[in-house]
Amino acid sequence: MVVGSGAPQRGSAAAAASMRRRKPSGASGGGASGGAAGSMLQFYTDDAPGLKISPNVVLVMSIGFIAFVAVLHVMGKLYFVK
Template sequence: MALGSAPARGSAAATANLRRRRTTAGGGGANGGGAGGTMLQFYTDDAPGLKISPNVVMAMSIGFIAFVAVLHVMGKLYFARREA
């Protein structure tokens, strides 16, 4: 192993190295300063805005797709009846 290189993946040394990492190090986390932190800031409980569960988002998306599909079918039937 060369000097300064990371240990082999899956080895005991790599596991120990991961355990030693500091998760609250300045600059790398969500509180690291800068313009807006990281993307993880959007997924915390402290994020501003409306809190909607993923199930509600999925149901609303499927409902919107169904609504647009129904409008397309109604439009086709309306124009087919008008031409006849």
């Protein structure tokens, strides 16, 4: 144990009392991870600012970009062949 850490020793009455005073993790309403879930959920609400794109649109755009880069590579190979 570090001297002067300010925390009561593990197993002491003071440590047991501080454990009883703690709120349970589900009391905040944020789920199992506490505050992190509350801040993460704001990205998925209708009130969140920004562009609203469905996952299918993101998937199609990603595949289209990959195909476009592949076509550019093939065109570059064919164009520079002498």
